[in-house]
Amino acid sequence: MTSTPVAQLNAHSSLNGFRKFSRHAWWLHSLLIAQLALSPMPSYPQWADSDSDGNSDTWTDLSSGTTYSLTDLDAINADIDGDGATNEEELTWSSNPFVYDTDGDGLKDGDEIHLANIGQSRGFSLVQWDTDGNFVSDHDEFYGSYQVTYPDGLPAFSGATYSDYDGDELKNHVDIYPEDPLNNDADLDGINDTEE
Ligand SMILES: [Ca+2]
Numbered sequence: 001m002t003s004t005p006v007a008q009l010n011a012h013s014s015l016n017g018f019r020k021f022s023r024h025a026w027w028l029h030s031l032l033i034a035q036l037a038l039s040p041m042p043s044y045p046q047w048a049d050s051d052s053d054g055n056s057d058t059w060t061d062l063s064s065g066t067t068y069s070l071t072d073l074d075a076i077n078a079d080i081d082g083d084g085a086t087n088e089e090e091l092t093w094s095s096n097p098f099v100y101d102t103d104g105d106g107l108k109d110g111d112e113i114h115l116a117n118i119g120q121s122r123g124f125s126l127v128q129w130d131t132d133g134n135f136v137s138d139h140d141e142f143y144g145s146y147q148v149t150y151p152d153g154l155p156a157f158s159g160a161t162y163s164d165y166d167g168d169e170l171k172n173h174v175d176i177y178p179e180d181p182l183n184n185d186a187d188l189d190g191i192n193d194t195e196e
């Protein structure tokens with residue numbers, strides 16, 4: 001009877017391990033590419049570091065081309081868009097000082113900063129509707145609702161509030177049928193809540 005040398009066994013085992021790792025790495029790589037393809041990143045205007053001191057300090061409105069310093073913005077109003085985040089906070093969190101909900105995920109900038117990130121350490125991005133990339137919006141994650149997913153990104157219809165997917169005036173997290181616009185009977189009393 002012949003026996004396989006231990007070194008040969010170890011080498012064989014290492015090779016198998018490497019092949020398994022390679023297959024795993026390839027799979028992960030493919031998954032990442034698929035995810036990037038399925039979640040087109042919206043492009044948001046950015047704060048810029050005009051004097052190259054390492055800190056962002058100016059906001060450029062891409063539609064008009066106007067550039068504002070923080071002082072310019074504060075001269076208009078400390079919270080221009082009324083979203084509960086001061087211009088300075090919008091700078092800190094890279095959100096748009098002229099837009100109520102920069103990433104359109106249903107959490108207004110002030111709530112995303114104060115309630116979610118500072119209050120609950122959620123680490124949401126103010127410029128990504130789905131920070132962790134699981135196709136559930138940051139709004140729905142904040143409220144513990146995982147019923148509606150957006151594998152192709154948020155739907156692009158005018159006036160959408162992504163916390164109310166089916167547009168029946170019930171937010172996803174209180175809508176038992178979040179994808180059924182004809183059923184908004186959250187308390188199951190047989191009467192649509194908008195008629196009660
Ligand atoms: Ca604001």
Ligand SMILES: [Ca+2]
Nearest residue numbers: 096097099109
């Ligand atoms: Ca804002």
Ligand SMILES: [Ca+2]
Nearest residue numbers: 101103105107
């Ligand atoms: Ca938001």
Ligand SMILES: [Ca+2]
Nearest residue numbers: 130132134136
């Ligand atoms: Ca998510």
